[in-house]
Amino acid sequence: MIRRVNAPGHSDVYPSRDLVDDFDTEFDNLWSRAYGVAYVVLGDRGESEDVAQETLARALVRWKKVSAYAEPWVVRVAGNLAIDRVRKQRRARGVPPAGDVAPLDAQRVDLQRALLVLSPKQREVVVLRYLVDLPEAEVAQTLGCSVGTVKTHASRGLAALRRSLEVAG
């Protein structure tokens, strides 16, 4: 269950001791979430740890703002950072053909290629529903929408993934 933390009022631009304590309490869970999302996308421990570190640093700096929605914020930022690294890798190395790599890596190549073409809304739902593996009801609660809306976006997101792979393949 995603825990929402209500940030207490504070006038300093830097996190107060209470906020840092709050961040510390959340740290393990958030780091694991960020790492998990990044790893599914990147498949590389070093890269994924770096994404998690960057994500958590950004969260800490803005903790007062993001604390109320920490987990979805972290998941989204980690996902975006991981996808951005995929873009850079594609530019540097080109796109590896899925058929020329091991089956597990081929799936990851498929996923990377597919995530790049989803709309932000579809990606948000796909990341929460499939990469983070939240139940539909929890995704709906996190995004503040109905389960039906989650089903719609998840379905359309996966359909878009398939279409993009059929076109690219």
Place this chain on the structure above:
Amino acid sequence: MSDFDFDALRDATPPSPDAGRRAAVDARARSLRARTRLNRLALSSVSVVAVVALVVGIAASQRDEGPEVIVEGPTSTTTLPPATTTTGPNPTTSTTPPVVGATDAVSATFVSPAQGWVLESNGTVAGTTDGGTTWSDVGAIGGFDGGRIRFADSMHGFAFNEAQLFTTADGGRSWSLTPTPFTGADDLAASGGEVYAVAFDDATTSFHIWSSPADQLSWSEDSLSISPGGGPVASFQFVFSGSSGWLLSVDRVVISGAQLTPTGRWGPWGTTPCTDTGGPAWLAASSPNGLVASCEEGTFTGPRISHGISFSTDGGQTFARHDAPSSGPVASPNSTTAVVADGSGLQRTTDSGTTWHRVFADRQGASANDLGFTTATQGFVISGDGTMLMTYDAGATWQPVTLP
């Protein structure tokens, strides 16, 4: 294609988030905070200098005698110069730029029909001085991750993401990480010699608009308070045309907006488009009084998702809505024409939304960034796969351009 096996892609034995990793996060966060602290000192110094300057009566003259601006004019990607000043490439005689392979543009901006810049994902900044026909490398931004690029004039530019602001004063050749009194801009735009940023204010737990002269940064916080919505991440969109400016706040759905007043301050925008339609919206301006909003309706309220396009001819006081086949980032070269990036390419209407035509089909169905017009005929967009496209016929046709 079979479904993805997401479980197989997870790390079966993920590393533990130990104390070392917590310390590493602290170290990375400290550098961000240090910039904020440094900026506070800089602001204090600037304030002292400003007071002294006012006392001796030279502050105003210094501002008036600032660096010469070679190209004057607003720089929002949706800014439209008067049609009579259109000087872009003639669409009937221009050479269609050659189609290229994979490029990786992430953001683009123009300050005139001729001069523009594009930011690539590796931090390279390329520029054009012939309306996007040819591009060449101008400079690079080291240590910059993603983000967007905006220019106020031919010399002063800004590259920003949610944690950093880089600035240039030499047309993009050199860039400096620049301290700000806010932590990360949610959007930033330049118009009329000013640069505007919207950012979260920890003190008031709300968003505020900051502004500064573009050629000499000295940020002032506007008193208007913009409350966050209920979604995970609020997003903002500045739109400028001439002396008019708007800000749209979206957090899953349209939350609120702000309008630039004649005094230079921002006030509430009481008639934001798409406010009660249960989904996000995208805004563009075709003139100081011409606005268009593309609305995704029902996304967060159900029972079904629909799309609308709303045109305003009175500066956003009233809107006329039409059904649309899709919604997304929008740009508008005149009061009846709009181009919408809908995730499958670009759709265009020339009759205020009555009829639509797909004018560009993105092979990968990608979403788009920085869709805008620089004249009544010339426009640009960054497609989701990192290809930059230009139009020279008001969005009727689009061609990929070659980046260096």
